Amino acid sequence: LMVLFLVTEVSEFILLGLSEDPELLPLLFGLFLTMYLVTMLGNLLIILAVGSDSHLHTPMYFFLANLSFVDISFTSTIVPKMLVNIQTQNKAITYAGCLTQLYFFMVFICMDNLLLTVMAYDRYVAICHPLHYVVIMNPRLCGLLILVSLFISIMSALLHSLMVLQLSFCTDLKIPHFFCELAQILKLACSDTLINNILVYLMTSLLGVGPLSGIIFSYTRIVSSILRVPSTNGKVKAFSTCGSHLSVVFLFYGTCVGVYFTSAVTHSPQKVSVASVMYTVVTPMLNPFIYSLRNKDVKGALGSLLSRNFNSISH
Numbered sequence: 518l519m520v521l522f523l524v525t526e527v528s529e530f531i532l533l534g535l536s537e538d539p540e541l542l543p544l545l546f547g548l549f550l551t552m553y554l555v556t557m558l559g560n561l562l563i564i565l566a567v568g569s570d571s572h573l574h575t576p577m578y579f580f581l582a583n584l585s586f587v588d589i590s591f592t593s594t595i596v597p598k599m600l601v602n603i604q605t606q607n608k609a610i611t612y613a614g615c616l617t618q619l620y621f622f623m624v625f626i627c628m629d630n631l632l633l634t635v636m637a638y639d640r641y642v643a644i645c646h647p648l649h650y651v652v653i654m655n656p657r658l659c660g661l662l663i664l665v666s667l668f669i670s671i672m673s674a675l676l677h678s679l680m681v682l683q684l685s686f687c688t689d690l691k692i693p694h695f696f697c698e699l700a701q702i703l704k705l706a707c708s709d710t711l712i713n714n715i716l717v718y719l720m721t722s723l724l725g726v727g728p729l730s731g732i733i734f735s736y737t738r739i740v741s742s743i744l745r746v747p748s749t750n751g752k753v754k755a756f757s758t759c760g761s762h763l764s765v766v767f768l769f770y771g772t773c774v775g776v777y778f779t780s781a782v783t784h785s786p787q788k789v790s791v792a793s794v795m796y797t798v799v800t801p802m803l804n805p806f807i808y809s810l811r812n813k814d815v816k817g818a819l820g821s822l823l824s825r826n827f828n829s830i831s832h
Contacts, residue, residue: 529609530705531691532602535790546603552802553596559805560585562819570818576654577643578815580636581808583663587632588801591625594618595696595797615697616678622696623674627724631666633766634728638662640759641735645742673720680716684708693786694793701786732766761808768803772796
């Protein structure tokens with residue numbers, strides 16, 4: 518309880534955003550508003566399609582609907598505040614608002630990461646143990662996997678947030694980013710951040726490398742299992758069930774690694790901010806397209822959902 522009373526005198530931070538050029542701000546506002554609306558619409562359609570079509574009431578689509586919900590929440594943590602700041606030309610965010618944004622950002626990015634790992638496990642069971650798939654991936658296990666992922670994400674974010682609460686900050690409170698990112702907040706602290714940095718490296722290793730290793734292991738077994746399938750059609754069909762998930766995994770980890778290397782090789786915070794747009798805004802927007810364009814079942818469910826709504830409106 519004592520941790521909660523160690524709040525600094527800081528009342529607000531300044532988010533410098535992607536650009537300080539006034540002529541670019543209307544363009545950025547239009548671009549990010551459009552991307553946010555497309556993200557919301559695309560992911561909501563996936564959730565509605567999975568919920569309304571009984572053919573999609575399977576573990577794979579259950580996890581996909583959860584991924585869509587997390588993507589909506591993830592983007593909503595960052596973009597609305599960014600749009601308000603651009604529109605009002607006020608870059609301030611309150612201390613409490615910044616820590617709240619930091620907390621939910623960390624919850625949802627961790628949840629995204631763990632869900633992709635759970636989905637890889639689902640594909641591994643479906644292809645390597647098809648006869649036992651229904652028994653292994655039962656509703657109880659699916660629900661448990663979601664709850665465990667959520668618990669880990671909440672506890673990880675809570676731990677980081679409580680550690681930030683203990684920091685005191687200098688007079689320069691400008692964050693060279695468009696949202697309250699942990700690494701940028703730690704750079705502004707006047708007090709010792711050694712324990713915070715150790716925690717960042719430790720949690721990144723556990724919750725970054727761990728799930729990625731699980732995904733790589735799952736796909737190693739999947740590929741070796743598919744290669745043993747005698748018919749070419751069988752191989753193509755098996756690979757096609759993994760194609761969408763694999764595309765999303767490459768997109769998510771590729772953009773995260775891209776941001777990490779950008780921050781390592783450049784001292785320009787603006788370039789790091791632009792690179793961060795990829796995994797915070799672009800990836801959640803593209804995920805529904807990847808799943809709907811590559812998947813006949815999702816396309817069929819979306820088509821029937823839209824036609825039903827259109828018919829009800831016309832009548």
